[in-house]
Amino acid sequence: MHIDLTGRTALVTGSTQGIGAAITKELARAGARVAVNGRGEQRVEEAVDRLTREVPGADLVPAVADVSTEEGAGRLAEVLPQVDILVNNLGVFGSADPLEIDDAEWRRYFEVNVLAAVRLTRMYLPSMTERGWGRVQYIASDSAVVVPAEMIHYGMTKTSLLAVSRGFAKKAAGTGVTVNSVIAGPTRTGGVEDFVYGLVDRSLPWEQAQRVFMREYRPQSLLQRLIEPEEIAHMVVYLSSPQASATTGGALRVDGGYVDAILP
Numbered sequence: 503m504h505i506d507l508t509g510r511t512a513l514v515t516g517s518t519q520g521i522g523a524a525i526t527k528e529l530a531r532a533g534a535r536v537a538v539n540g541r542g543e544q545r546v547e548e549a550v551d552r553l554t555r556e557v558p559g560a561d562l563v564p565a566v567a568d569v570s571t572e573e574g575a576g577r578l579a580e581v582l583p584q585v586d587i588l589v590n591n592l593g594v595f596g597s598a599d600p601l602e603i604d605d606a607e608w609r610r611y612f613e614v615n616v617l618a619a620v621r622l623t624r625m626y627l628p629s630m631t632e633r634g635w636g637r638v639q640y641i642a643s644d645s646a647v648v649v650p651a652e653m654i655h656y657g658m659t660k661t662s663l664l665a666v667s668r669g670f671a672k673k674a675a676g677t678g679v680t681v682n683s684v685i686a687g688p689t690r691t692g693g694v695e696d697f698v699y700g701l702v703d704r705s706l707p708w709e710q711a712q713r714v715f716m717r718e719y720r721p722q723s724l725l726q727r728l729i730e731p732e733e734i735a736h737m738v739v740y741l742s743s744p745q746a747s748a749t750t751g752g753a754l755r756v757d758g759g760y761v762d763a764i765l766p
């Protein structure tokens with residue numbers, strides 16, 4: 503299968519590092535023009551430079567905006583009035599005793615992980631349906647279906663995204679726009695390295711720390727290793743492609759078999 507996204511414009515939220523950066527790289531490799539989003543000018547510029555080295559000739563648009571705020575979404579609308587592919591990748595995560603998570607933290611998780619994606623969908627979906635083609639995706643997590651006791655607030659946001667995704671897919675029914683979620687499993691990113699070291703002995707070298715983390719906190723993984731960000735990105739590129747035209751309203755798993763279920 504040859505995926506060609508030439509002529510398509512994509513926005514990947516939270517894409518200066520980690521899974522977002524890998525998705526940006528792979529969409530650019532498939533020929534799309536891709537907006538690189540983060541909160542600070544310097545980190546966005548660095549990401550654009552790095553991605554341009556990785557994908558020579560990539561057409562990248564710097565999009566500096568804190569998309570967890572209305573003002574940030576407004577700034578994006580100025581830089582990118584319309585997109586063909588919207589990948590709602592931004593998400594914060596951390597561990598906390600569920601009885602210690604206060605109202606402000608619950609709200610922050612909802613606003614960053616769910617409301618930001620809903621706002622951008624509201625902003626970009628109408629012009630996609632008018633043009634009769636579009637791709638909207640939400641990066642969910644295994645925590646949406648297997649809620650870890652130390653991440654209830656995070657799990658809540660990812661379960662919400664599955665509902666949001668299914669609902670917007672119905673809104674887009676019959677228009678040529680597809681809407682899906684990707685259920686990512688434990689993936690090797692900078693954010694996750696910090697998270698792992700929050701749970702296991704900080705003095706352990708990374709390879710050992712990773713094994714201890716998988717054994718003690720993610721024993722259900724059939725992959726028995728962290729997923730590489732590019733492995734998530736390949737699913738996103740496929741869902742963004744014309745070839746994926748019959749896949750909508752779904753939740754596709756790239757979780758290393760972590761969720762013990764036949765269907766998501």
Ligand SMILES: NC(=O)c1ccc[n+]([C@@H]2O[C@H](COP(=O)([O-])OP(=O)(O)OC[C@H]3O[C@@H](n4cnc5c(N)ncnc54)[C@H](OP(=O)(O)O)[C@@H]3O)[C@@H](O)[C@H]2O)c1
Pocket residue numbers: 515516517518519520521522539540541542545546567568569570591592593594595614641642643644685686687688689690691692693694
């Ligand atoms: N990593 C995993 O194991 C894993 C597993 C399942 C699902 N996921 C999901 O995958 C997604 C990406 O995770 P990740 O591990 O790659 O994240 P990460 O390494 O922590 O990266 C977060 C990215 O988001 C940007 N960002 C943070 N707040 C922002 C804001 N308000 N507005 C715009 N950009 C913002 C950061 O850029 P700046 O700092 O430059 O602003 C950075 O590029 C998340 O939704 C996460 O829940 C991750």
